[in-house]
Amino acid sequence: MAIEDREVTVVVNGQERSAAVEPRKLLVHYLRDDLGLTGTHIGCDTSQCGACSIMVNGEAVKSCTMLAVQAEGSEITTVEGLGSIEHLHPMQQSFWEEHGLQCGYCTPGVIMAMLGLLKENPNPSEEEIREGMEGVICRCTGYQFIVSAVQKAAKLMAEAEEQKEETLVANLVREGTHNG
């Protein structure tokens, strides 16, 4: 029985991408091999290390434990979609400043998993951060600096949120005075 490839269309980092894939192709291979997004890593065969973590429809997911065909129609964010060298995402900035990485192999996955955590819980305690890291393995840092980085990122992201709101209010007030 010949098995046909399937056309898979997903929005990756804001851009619509399509490719014909074998049903057995793992999402992580689709991202790395078909789309050339090699920021997402593969660190194990047992779904345990989390190096392959990405966001699918806003939730952290291990892309080695999902088929590309299962992702049809979904919105995906990989580490490439976060920031640029000139404008790092607060999470990237914090990993840099707090030395949240050494070899960096686990880092893209850890960052995506931790963004998943902050989305649920924008102000986690140290214990909650450590619990949130159950699905990632780092063989270098001993995790302490990752915790510090996530704490800092949470703070930066909250400040950015606040600033956004202040600007919004200021704009509304300004508009109000214009109209009135």
Place this chain on the structure above:
Amino acid sequence: MIPVKFDYIHAESVEQAIRLQQESNGEGKLIAGGHSLLPLMKFRLTEPGVLIDISRISQLKEVRKEGDRIVVGALTTHHAASNDPVIKEHIPLLADTVRQIGDLQVRNRGTIGGNIAHADPAADLPAAAFALDAQVIIQGEDGEETMPVDQFIVGPLITMMPENSIVTAVSFAIPPRHTRSVYLKYFHPASGYPVVGVAAIAGVDESGVIDFVRIGITGVGDIAYRAESVEQTLLGQTPSEAMIQEASRLAAEEGEMGNDFFTSSEYREHLCKVYTERALRSILLAN
């Protein structure tokens, strides 16, 4: 690691999922979250010819109260179940249990229906399912059928699922209002799966004696079980440290303790007792 070749089809409805299984001549396998199935396929421990993806059948994602039970749609993810307001209000034990499954990423994909249907002896969910008198609701070729969890799961990875059928929901009995519950797990440091997981519910009546108690234990052997000897010993008694210790001694009575390279059966028996004791203490003695 790449699975062997297989074909892949979406089922848009429960009826279609059944029909696609019939048409696959035994080659078809349902896939929900894929977090038990895909790891096995990657190791080529299982090689289905066709995957039938049921993950888009939205009616299987509902959680609702039906009389004295909470009906949880098979496709409810562990993450969704741990945050669901109906589950948290009426059967907090389930939320407490699924919150401890795997990790954040696993809970985002794994489903209640998949966990029960997979019948992994090391899974967490069966402990709560046994304690909450769960029933598995199955839609098959001849209509709907409901099976108590202890009749549905009959061995390690073995269930009484009829051919060409699908679990549509798992329903859980709402325990009496005055009870409290907890799920305590000693997890394997590498896998995160429970070496022992104890789900306990208990409550005392106005006169101060225990009038309701349910204990489900998972992880220790080939199959989860209800620790009925512990329950019987406690019923009608006033909670005390001595009483809890005496009853918990019987925690391994109904179970068959596994024996493997990680833990001996003696150690599992010991863990059963210790975790039952801790669970009961936290719901009967703590304020």
